[in-house]
Amino acid sequence: MRILIAPDKFKGTLTGAEAAAAMAEGALRVYPDAVVTTLPIADGGEGTVEAAVAAGYTERLNAVVGPIIKPVGAVWAFHEGSKVAVIETAQASGYLLSEPTVENSLRAHSYGCGQLIAAAMDAGATEIIIGLGGSAMSDGGTGALRALGLKLVDAQGNLVPLGGGSLVDVAAIDATGLDPRLAGVKLRMAVDVDNPLYGPDGAAHVFGPQKGADPDAVELLDAGLRNLASVVREATGVDIDQPGAGAAGGFPSTFTAYAGASVERGFDLVADLIDLDAHLDDADLVLTGEGSLDVQSLSGKGPLGVADAAHARGLPVVVVAGRITVTPEQLARHGVVSAVSATDVAGSPEAALANAARYTTLATSEALNGI
Template sequence: MRVVIAPDKFKGSLTSAEAAAAMAEGVLAVYPEATVTVVPVADGGEGTLDAALGAGAEPRTARVTGPLGRDTTAVWALSGDTALIETARASGLVLLDPSPETALAAGSYGSGQLIAHALDAGAKTIILGIGGSAMTDGGSGALCALGLKILDRDGNPVPPGGAGLLNAASVDASGLDPRLAGVDLRIAADVRNPLLGYEGTAAVFSGQKGAGAAEQQLLEEALDNWARLLKEATGVDVDVPGAGAAGGFPSGFLAFTGASLHPGFELLSAFTGLDESLTRCDLVLTGEGSLDNQSRYGKAPLEVAARARDAGIPVVAVAGQITLTPDQLQEYGIVAAVSLLDVVQRPQDAMSQAAKYVAWATRQVLEGA
């Protein structure tokens, strides 16, 4: 039997690679002669880098500028001439304590430094997972790290962060890294929010980053000014669906580079070779911390299941908890499913001993399938 194991993370307890290893233990307990292929997955947000590393990409480490200007160490991944960067590692919300002040000041400079490191390493394709961001700066900080100058009316550089864009009067792209023109830059943007307006990034997402009503309005005005400057400089209208992801991070790159927006799962599955693995298997296992209604909107496990279903391969799901109905699971080709809450005596054990219970649950569901 040939088995592909392709779970997402179990948030707060297991990375996707750790979850896959635990599932593999359960599979081999039932089918000791099975050939097991592990392909950790993610949807472009938190856990994307872990999934890439779990699939065999080479870890690289860089010292970069964090969202508030303090140095931090960030890991990224390289596989051949393809780099994968999770911007949250350099510019993430986890690197600060959110407040109204940080919502205005946080920037993406460090993420641009990671892109520069990838270019230095010879990357021809760069995949950017942009979930979990701290900034609402339209990608301006990252572009500054790559050589863009954003100037006020007196010709001085504007301060970093979204608020600084309010005083931006011109942009100078003459020093922008020329290597950007020759790289395939792919941005994982699962949300379809535009840059501006009531569905834009300031209105919808900046509150999660510490902004109150006054800060949200200021950031909206700053990003409106940013979009105007970008259109004047490049002719590109960046107020498009998806440009509002990660504090508007894609907007600057859509204007100054050949960057493209893609569903996160699509990018990572191509990076890890999931589709190729599915052509050579008899059974697929997937799962995540919670299989719920949100999972039906592009989350990785049900995307894995759907691809396997379309290839005629049965799917078994293992999750921390499952709130989807059996009929809903069957829509995705899931023939059997188990929740850790079905096998633990105390719910807290599902978190504290997740690997043990994932292996145990996997064994139980396969024996009963």
């Protein structure tokens, strides 16, 4: 029996690697002679770097400017052979690195992400994958591009301050100082949403409140992103308001215009990064899961993306999650033959959260005994 264990993180309790280890222990209790392979996954947001490291990339650490100026240590990953680097907006400019206040929602920026891109190019990267998610800012990626030499000026020719709250003052963009190495690097933006840059479904309105923005701040941020798109369109002829452009505070938007970045479905990009297909070809049974398996999971990202790929090969799929709020019938459409939550095994959400690894292991054994 060859078992592939490919979970996403159990947000707030277990990393993808920790979840995989707990599930592996549960699987070996039922199938002690099985050959178990663990392969943490991600949907393009937080956990993308971890998935790369688990797949053989080297972990690196750089000190960068955080979303509210203070320096932070940001982890990224690099593969010396392929010259592919993997970074995350959450590492350098994440919402956990700042307080979610109204002031910070306007001031937060992505400058540190640009520093990580520069570090990756310094290391010789020819391809950079940027996992978008968990961000503190709504600056349309302008902070990162400013770290790479882009200048944003107001009507008087003065540099505008960092942060999404200043984007309404941008009158012109000077790209003459942009790092020329960007022209030789393939930038791939991993997104798990299709929100546009601005408007009712845009970055500010949908994600701004999570970052501390009140209604007035949301309107200011949205107006700034709308103004940014207008200035960029006039300067480059590129319409940066595309599906997915609203991810991570609009991060991919200006990169599509000034660095030729592509915006790609996060799960597909990560699946390629960790060579998921090859691992599925070598498996007899697949286990996957995440912290909360709910209706959003049914879109095919993360664990059910794994399930769909396994199901297409005729492989049975077992799901273990912190909690499960979808029906067995819904899961069966993705090839899932058994699904158990840690919450059900523990008896309560509080107990499951307090000892997530133990109950994930027990839930895995129960799920496998049920097939």
